[in-house]
Amino acid sequence: MEEIQVESIFGTSSDTAVDFEITIAAFLSTMILAYPDAYWLFVPVNYFVPFLLLFLTLVRRIAIINSFYDSKGVFTATKPFLVLSTIYSLFYFSVQLSEIVVGLISVPNGVLSLVFLCILSFVPILLYELVFEDLFYFIAAVSHNMILSGIQNTRFRKEFGRIVNQCLQSTTVPRSDWPDQLVEAYQGEYTRDDDASLGERIGGTLGVIAAFAFFLLIAVLLFFTGYSLDPSNSVLSILSAILLFISVFFTDGFTRILYARYGYHHPEQSYFSAKQTVIAICVIYFSWVSYAGLLGLETIL
Structure with a gap:
């Protein structure tokens, strides 16, 4: 099997990709500045992040032109x-919404912010698939390339191959429009490259195992942190733990899909980077811990 030229089957270009980044940056900046002082803790960051978003997209647009x-x-x-x-913009918008509705329902702000973050990161993905109907098709194409770039030579290739197969079963894109690589992959099997060395096979397998171990470690950390919000209330603590876990990976998935599908990618860069997951975890984890922690301190005082 061969890799798929994702840009060609979706008709994207570097110009349209960076133009999309500029548009989303303007939208997110407006979303923050519409209510920059929803909670005093984030005020300094709320004036820096819009500037950073617009500056970064400007630099990326200049790089494309040159x-x-x-x-x-x-x-x-x-x-x-x-x-x-x-x-951060998604997280802060969830804080905005929680601060607005907190007086209407008797649920702590920390829990409400996670509820809204889950909604903000999941509902757009759902609406996108309902309207444009090519999300599963895109995930299948990108996952196919990821398998061929390394997972193909590991013992986990069949498990990852099922992701491609399931996405192709779920997509509404007619099979006649699929590239030959996906037609071959559908209901097929990814076989190991005979030219792959023993070191490449072992290294790839260990890499997948390390990724799963990292996922489990982060899951434990998120559950423990969410549960510690109010140990005296077991129901609330368990709910916080679950919501914190879900919101992190919903947000990570949403931003991955958003920039992979419409953002700009240098030909030598991967669509889905593990670095994005680490960023999502760190931003939401530390922002929420600071927000929930200060809310709890203010309640005590």
């Missing part, structure tokens, strides 16, 4: 900050 400059370094350096700002 055809005599190798822009890989610019896009590699700016992408993490663009993702960080996007995730």
